Amino acid sequence: MKMSRIYNIAKKIKFVVFDFDGVFTDNCVFIDENGQELVRCYRSDGIGLSRLKEIGVDLLILSSEPNDILKHRARKLKIKYINNCRDKFKKLSAEIRKRGILLNQVAFVGNDINDSECLKKVGFPIAVADSHRDIIKLARYRTKLKGGRGAVREICDFIYNLKTRGSA
Amino acid sequence: MKMSRIYNIAKKIKFVVFDFDGVFTDNCVFIDENGQELVRCYRSDGIGLSRLKEIGVDLLILSSEPNDILKHRARKLKIKYINNCRDKFKKLSAEIRKRGILLNQVAFVGNDINDSECLKKVGFPIAVADSHRDIIKLARYRTKLKGGRGAVREICDFIYNLKTRGSA
C-alpha cells in the first residue's frame, strides 16, 4: 500500500487501542522467588501519549493478562485500561460502540496471534517491529522501534505529526 | 542433515523436555541485596506451549537449579516441572518410562554442558541460538531466537505447524 494512503487512514484515527505486553513492554516478564512479576516499560511513551490526548485522540490499553502491573502503568500514564480480557475483539467492539465511532477510525497495536482478530477488523492495524511473523502480515504499519523500546512513542508521534503538521 | 529428515523427526515428537535457565530465560539472574533472585522470561512462550498441549504433546521443564522461581513460572504456564535435579538423564529416562514412549519420540531443549547427555540420547535434540559451543554441535535444530527471547515459542510453533499443517 502506498504511504499516502496510510497517511490518509492515520489522519482519521480517533481512537488508538494498544495491547500491553510486547507493545508497552519488551514482551518479557521478570519473576522473583515469590512469583511476583515485573515488566519493563519505556519512559518516553508518556510524552507521546500526552500529546495525542491533547489533540483529542482517545486511548485504551486492552490486555488478556490478569496481572495488576498494567493498572499501575496505565494510572501513571493517565490512560484507560482493561486487563484480564478473554475476548479482545468483543471488548473492542463494545468500546467502539460506546464512543459512537466507526472501525475505520480505530487504530489497534498488537504483537501476537491473540491480537489477530482486532487487527483484521480495524481501519489502521499496527504491529510493533518485533511482532510474531503471523501478525506482521496483518499490519498496515510496522513500527521501526521494538515494543517497550520506543514503539508506542513512534506511533504517537506518527499520528500526532500527521494530524498537526499534515506530514509524518 | 536434510531439513526433510528433521521434519519427519519433529512430527513424531510426543514429549518435549526443556531446560529452564538459558532456555526459558536469557541465562541471566538478577540478585538483590538480600540474595533474592529474579529471572527474565518471555511472555509469548505461553501461547506456543498452550497450542502444543491442545494437540496432545506432553511438556516438562527439567532444571538443576534449586531456586523456586521455576515453580512459579511453570504454574503460570500450567506445565509440569522438576527442579534441583542432580542427574538430568536419569530423571528424563524415568519420565519417559512412565509415559511408555520411546527416546525417538522425545525432544530435549538445552543450552549448556549439563544438558549434553540428554541431548545425545533423545530423538530430537535442540539447542537455543545462544547455547554453549559444545552444545550446538549436539543439536539437530538450533533456534534462530535466543533463550528467553522467543526460543521456546519458536520450537512450539515449529512442532505445532509440522503436526497440524505438515509444514514449518
Add this chain to the structure above:
Amino acid sequence: MKMSRIYNIAKKIKFVVFDFDGVFTDNCVFIDENGQELVRCYRSDGIGLSRLKEIGVDLLILSSEPNDILKHRARKLKIKYINNCRDKFKKLSAEIRKRGILLNQVAFVGNDINDSECLKKVGFPIAVADSHRDIIKLARYRTKLKGGRGAVREICDFIYNLKTRGSA
C-alpha cells in the same frame, strides 16, 4: 561544526547539567505488581563524575520525574539533583545565576523534547546516542554510547581529557 570549535567550547565548561531518565538510565522503567518502580543505571558513571568534580566542574541532575529513585542514585554518586521539575529551563537559569556563571559555560545533556529549551540555550548542548530525533538536531555533541550504557561516562571522560590533557 568543526571538532576544534567543539573542543574550545568543552574546555570552558564549568557546570554540567544532566537529565536523568534516558541519560543516566536506558530510558526504561521496571514496574512491579505494587506499582513500585526500578531503573537501570551504569556503574562506571561514578568514576567519570568523580574525576570531573576533582577538577572543579560542578554537576547537577535535573529531572521532571517525581519518582524518588533519582534521589538514591544522586546520593550514591554524591552529586546534586532536582526532581519533579515542571519548567526545566527556569530551574536551570536559577541554578546558573546562583553560581554566577554564563550560559556558554554550561553543558546540558538530554534525550527528549522536554529538554529542548535547555539544549537551545546552553553553550554546549549534548544528546545521548539514542535520543529522540528532534533532540539530536539541537546537539553539538552526540554521544557514541547510549543512555544508561556509558553515555554519562563518555561525556565526563571527554570534558576531563580536554581540560587535563588538552585533547579528547
Add this chain to the structure above:
Amino acid sequence: MKMSRIYNIAKKIKFVVFDFDGVFTDNCVFIDENGQELVRCYRSDGIGLSRLKEIGVDLLILSSEPNDILKHRARKLKIKYINNCRDKFKKLSAEIRKRGILLNQVAFVGNDINDSECLKKVGFPIAVADSHRDIIKLARYRTKLKGGRGAVREICDFIYNLKTRGSA
C-alpha cells in the same frame, strides 16, 4: 603477542582474580524507590568456575563496591570474595603472598580504570569485551563475550581447556 605465548602464560595460572561489576555483571545496577540495588549476573558462569576449582585453580572476586550483592553471588558460586576494597593492588599483593605464589602465576580480570594497577602487575591481565578503552590496552587477552554475558565463563573455559587438553 603471539597466541602461543598467551597459551604458555595461561597454562601456568594458579590464581584467577576477578573484579565484580562489569565482569560478573553487565556493569549496570538496578535501583528501586528505597535505594535497594540489584545486579544482573550470568547463570553459566557457575559451571566454568566449578571446573576450574576441580583442577586446583584458586579463585577470588575483588571489588571496590561496598554493596552486599557480591556476597550473595560469591556464596552461591562458592568462591571467596573481598568487597569495599579501597586499594585493589595492595589487597591483591597480600592475597598472593598468603598463597606463596608469584605474580606471573596470577590472572586478573577487569573492566575499568580502578583495575589498572592490578592489570599492569599480574602475569595474565584480562579485559572483558566491553571494558573502558584505557583498560583494553593493558590486557593480554580481551574476551569475545561481554561482562555479565559470558565473559567469566569464556575465561574459565579458556584456562580449563589449556590445562586439561593443552589447547583452547
